[in-house]
Amino acid sequence: MGRKPCCEKIGLKRGPWTIEEDHRLMNFILNNGIHCWRIVPKLAGLLRWGKSCRLRWINYLRPDLKRGGFTDAEEDRIMELHSQLGNRWSKIASHFSGRTDNEIKNHWNTKIKKKMKHLGLDPATHKPIDNTTHHTDPNQDTKPKMCSSTNEGEEINDQTPKDDVITETTKALILSGSDEELLAKNCKTLGVEEIDLESLFEPQGNEITSSSLSSLYSNISRSESSSHFAEDSISLDQWDLDMTDPFVPWDHFANFDDNLFFL
DNA sequence: AACCGGCACAACCGCGACCGC
DNA sequence: CGCGGTCGCGGTTGTGCCGGT
Incomplete structure (x- = not known):
């Protein structure tokens, strides 16, 4: 049903993601949001297909992930x-x-x-x-069959619109109830005094924007002395790693994770 | 030290739903 | 209404790590 043949994947990279790919994808999404996964890899300069980018973002790069063991x-x-x-x-x-x-x-x-x-x-x-x-x-x-089950219980809430990922899903993820605790906790850990969460949603009413995310991000960066995000804005160039030196230490990336963890 | 098996988790695959034309 | 393109979901596979032998 409208699927592209597998041969179209030829030439695209598969397998584990590299640090640089992660950087590029995360930076692109934070700056531009997500409107169409298919074009994300092209615009972000990745030799991946959109589906792979989506999966990587959702399962690994999304800034609000807890990543700990389950209680x-x-x-x-x-x-x-x-x-x-x-x-x-x-x-x-x-x-x-x-x-x-x-x-x-x-x-x-x-x-x-x-x-x-x-x-x-x-x-x-x-x-x-x-x-x-x-x-x-x-x-x-x-x-149970997906279609007919929505009336079964009040818990089953399938009303989430899927129009704009950055405005709805991300916002919900970032500010969903218990995440405030997570945010506070991580702010404390990183020594960040305060984050103006409201400003995230001010510009366009109920919308979170890529620019507001970047703004928040840069605030966080300034608060972290060892941050690798000393600049006020994020650009793709910022993540252009020196390809002559592919051995980027994990510690380097660990700081990157820490900084984004509580976005 | 080397091998092996189990485990955990990242990533892929295929299908169906949804949406726009 | 039908078709094609895209997205999201659930199942499955691949792979690295770790502990035991």
Whole structure:
């Protein structure tokens, strides 16, 4: 259905992302926002396809990600939501701030499934395992049909418009309830006195803009003495690494992460 | 020290939904 | 209304790390 043939991928890079690619992608999105993933790699100077960029941003580069291990409370919440929603990881992830669907999905498959089995619960049905019966198709109960399920429960909230990622999704991610705590915590950690969050949303009513993000970003940069973002603005050139020296130390990038972590 | 298996997680793939023309 | 393009989601795979032998 409208898919481009795989051969179009020829010439595009695959596999793990390099630091420079991360820099370019993050810098581009912070400066320009996201309007069409297909053109993002072209404009950002990346030999990736848009889908790969989107995934990288959502699962790894997004500034608000927690990246820590899951707490017991979070695991319990995941189990609870999974019992209601099944394998709809994006829906489950929407109940958590700073967690991605991929992250939750991985955690479910590697940890929580085992934990539930240890507790004598069937991960698929969330019911006590009956050893005397044949194992049913694990996907049957965990994959309720997407279209007809929206009336099932109040928890299922599918009203999020997907028009403009930078204005809606990012804003929601950055300022969703518990993230304020995260912001405060990280501000404290980095010694940033205050961030004028309101100014982020002032310019165009309810819209967060790339320029306001950059502004916030530069404020943060000034507050961090060891920052690599001493300039007031971010430009693509800023991230042009010296390609003759491909060995960028991880410490260098770690600072980059720290600075963006609490955006 | 070398090998191996398990684990965690990043990344890819394919499909369906959605949207504009 | 049909078609083509794009996006988002869920399943799966690939790969690096780590602990045990």
